[in-house]
Amino acid sequence: MIQKCLIANRGEIAVRIIRACKDMGIKTVAIYSTADKSALHVQLADESVCVGEANSKDSYLNINNILSAALACGADAIHPGFGFLAENASFARLVIACGLIFIGPHPDVIDLMGNKINARNTMHKAGVPIIPGSLEPIKSIEEGLKQAQSIGYPIILKAAAGGGGKGIRMIEDDESFLQAFNVLRQEAKNYFNDDSLYMEKLFVNAKHIEVQILADQFGHVIHLFERDCSFQRRHQKMIEEAPCHWLTQEIRQNICQAAVTAAKAVKYDSVGTIEFLMDEESKFYFMEMNTRIQVEHPVTEMITGVDIVKHMIRSADKQKLSIKQKDVKINGHAIECRIISEDYRNDFKPSVGRINFYHAPGGKDVRIDSALYSGYEIPPFYDSMMAKLITSGNTRLNAIKRMRSALEEFIVEGVENNLEFCYLTMFNSNFVTGRYTTQFANDWIKELKEREPTL
Amino acid sequence: MIQKCLIANRGEIAVRIIRACKDMGIKTVAIYSTADKSALHVQLADESVCVGEANSKDSYLNINNILSAALACGADAIHPGFGFLAENASFARLVIACGLIFIGPHPDVIDLMGNKINARNTMHKAGVPIIPGSLEPIKSIEEGLKQAQSIGYPIILKAAAGGGGKGIRMIEDDESFLQAFNVLRQEAKNYFNDDSLYMEKLFVNAKHIEVQILADQFGHVIHLFERDCSFQRRHQKMIEEAPCHWLTQEIRQNICQAAVTAAKAVKYDSVGTIEFLMDEESKFYFMEMNTRIQVEHPVTEMITGVDIVKHMIRSADKQKLSIKQKDVKINGHAIECRIISEDYRNDFKPSVGRINFYHAPGGKDVRIDSALYSGYEIPPFYDSMMAKLITSGNTRLNAIKRMRSALEEFIVEGVENNLEFCYLTMFNSNFVTGRYTTQFANDWIKELKEREPTL
Amino acid sequence: MDIKSLEKIFELFNKSQATEFELEDENFKVKLKREYEFNQSVVSETKPRVVHEEISKPNGNWVKAPLVGTFYTKSNPDAKPYISVGQSIKKGQVLCLIEAMKVMNEIKADCNGVVKEIKGIDGKMVEFNQEIILIEEEV
């Protein structure tokens, strides 16, 4: 049984994990950089250790200091959260080599799914539909051009080791392919130290649908239904919901079953997500697998009641899944808005500073996962996500209405933020009908910009 | 269809009702006293009207000003919340006479249930078990003495028009009966302008169990299961939970059915609560009916998912109940702590002042209904309840654990409060086992006081 | 450095939006600093009213609505208004009506004086304590 867990992260996800640990009677150790001395996760944990300078690479990515802290504090497990070291297989292996439990999947799966080409191949073999495109790294610019022509433009060119919206180019024609190929290859080398590229057909009006998976170390895999994460700006999710309004029962059944097949194919043994693209004809294709807890997990928790983080900890602790597929039911609808310190009127420029006044909404069917408090100083070194606001309702429209009034109540003063943007979105008719695709957010932001003088 | 609702209340319940109205697309009018100019409910409503001086009788009980405000603003309905005018039948009749909708039951039921002797008689006739005691007002001290002797001490002497913990005496023997009778009669006259008294057998180790009722104007009545409100200090509830841990399925079925019978007997047509006492042999007796929304309604909302306030508004708006008894299921367990500005170390002395810092807990399964914000000045004129913290879990123990860590996160600086008291209670073994009765809180407070030097 | 000047400096500082102030001359040096007011937005709505009262006080006394209701300047739509700005009035004279629960309540002057301003709007609601008519008292 895990007795003490070090949380190798910061912000609202560190707070989320600390809360889960407290409920389970697990002691918590927070880590922090010199810039995060008064961050909320530090104050909520039982113990805390400073692991380095403000810059992530010196602190939240400082594997030596993090492991030393875990060992010196007597922690027996490490939860990586998301981002930072969450999908770093070498870190996971080191954690295990130190005799600690890594709260996440087996490092081999992280490796396998981290390389997007290997992931595509694995899924293809398992019979899970993948997006038309390369099955191995593109050898040369000439070969790539041929491949692109045979798939048909537009295509999307990606770094095999990429992720999180980085190392991606949309390609419209031969010319832009020739221009982009070597640039992206160099970028991939710089960012990920791996210059392998591959391509996929680009679906312009597609839905981003992902299925939440729970698995244990005894071969049990269940799904918690799907999320609709099509609201994206530059491949970054902003608003998520569960379930996906568009799906028929039959397609829901098929996509969730495909996700379970995918997870079983890689002997998945933790909490994870299978991401799919769904085209206008409701055909879906495997995109990638996230081998970690995700930002948007609360919408699934809201509609199923299942505590995903607790299950992740239990699975890592060699416990069997305590629920069966038939126990999981969809109850209503949930929406999440990521509250970020970015100025939506100014091209989402990040904003830092002191939260002079913070007031969170409350009441029925409202959940806040936040790392903020009145007087907190947002440091300029990390991600701009400050909080997540999640609402639910019997119906999708009720969840939207709840979100509207929760956003009206939400006050974050001192930094620019996207509260107003989210609020406006909750009245956009495309959003309200739920018939939006991955293209929508960009168009909507453009439209808002054009209407700005009249707003 | 109700278009605009005036909320004749303040504090967290006003905020709660405003939120429900917003979700339903109903415009809201807040009323406030001169002392409540910057209260949260005023800021959240679409409009607000000052209705009088700080003292409740000049503002929140100022029927003329409240009705004028409703008419002048074009409101078509008034929600009274709880306390203040919520169980004032004359007010309800005036609201209706003004052509407005009173969001509550028919005034005749308020009257009938407001007189506790009539309520007992009505229930007795309907076959609902009542506590052994008087069936009509006690005519004289001599007759009362005889009655008390035949019931057997201890008994409880009550004002027929009383409520909210006022106009009540516990009587141990003949001597204390003779001492108390005339004093209480005078008190009843002063407080309620009605000196009728009655008596009931006093159950020392009893559970206070109440059943939430939903009804409409078409004769439909359903229950939302029971709450355990046995945690009371001086007849004031402090911590509530749903469902009651102690009940077998059979008893639960019986008590809920009795509540439905009770509501049908009085042709109840709104949201209400039937309160029962349950003795050590699990026999239950009707105590009284609350013809209003109650403070503790959120625990029932947490386990059933049903929005009680919305149903109350719909029923007043002549809509049929949208759910059936078979749709209502208990899902897990929920606990509520009333956060009050009282100093538990100092005999729960009320405390007023400025909230220098306010930080509410968040995360999964946590609900806050609060009227606080950083910088808010608590006025000395009203109830000491500042906020309600509600947590839920798959099991009662999980709800308790969630409550513990939520209380750890909760910061209210500037006024004395009972956060620490609630926190300590969550570790008390009698509370944790759930085997506590109405006697428990008083003993526990005494025990804490004795242990105080060592705390 | 005398207290009078100091008083004035504090007053200027308090009224200003400055968060820091320093003054140095041959004889003395003063320094003032304040923290940012963190809940400005929430309480700001009450501020204009305060400022307003301060400015208008010197000119007279506001008659405030003693009850909630509909404000009328005349007894019926065709009648002449009870008062107009600039008019002299006598103690006890009717200034306006406030209708509440279908009852017309006459609001009367509690001193002799001159009407300086009428803020209540004909046919519109007035809140409790709302300033409706400004009277400069005759002395």
Next chain:
Amino acid sequence: MDIKSLEKIFELFNKSQATEFELEDENFKVKLKREYEFNQSVVSETKPRVVHEEISKPNGNWVKAPLVGTFYTKSNPDAKPYISVGQSIKKGQVLCLIEAMKVMNEIKADCNGVVKEIKGIDGKMVEFNQEIILIEEEV
């Protein structure tokens, strides 16, 4: 400076929105400060440290832990400690060990000086940047 004026100054300060006040003239100097209170509880834990640094700074420079690990004053349990309070040390001299990932890291003096205080505790963890040894530099 008489008590009356002081009283007045306090009064002005208390009433004002200022959190800091300084006044200096030929004869005297006054300084007033108040804490800005609203999030006291949340940030208070960092305060003792700040105070400590202010007090101890004049006496020397703290050697801070450059990594997270276990602090040792000696190379093995039976050895003599590397340094003791009062001892003179030379630049480059080993002051202590910090063990991290089973590697012993020698922490060396970056100046000549005298050991004034050892805050690291033998066998206990040190955080990044934690003050471990206070050295008064020799000049």
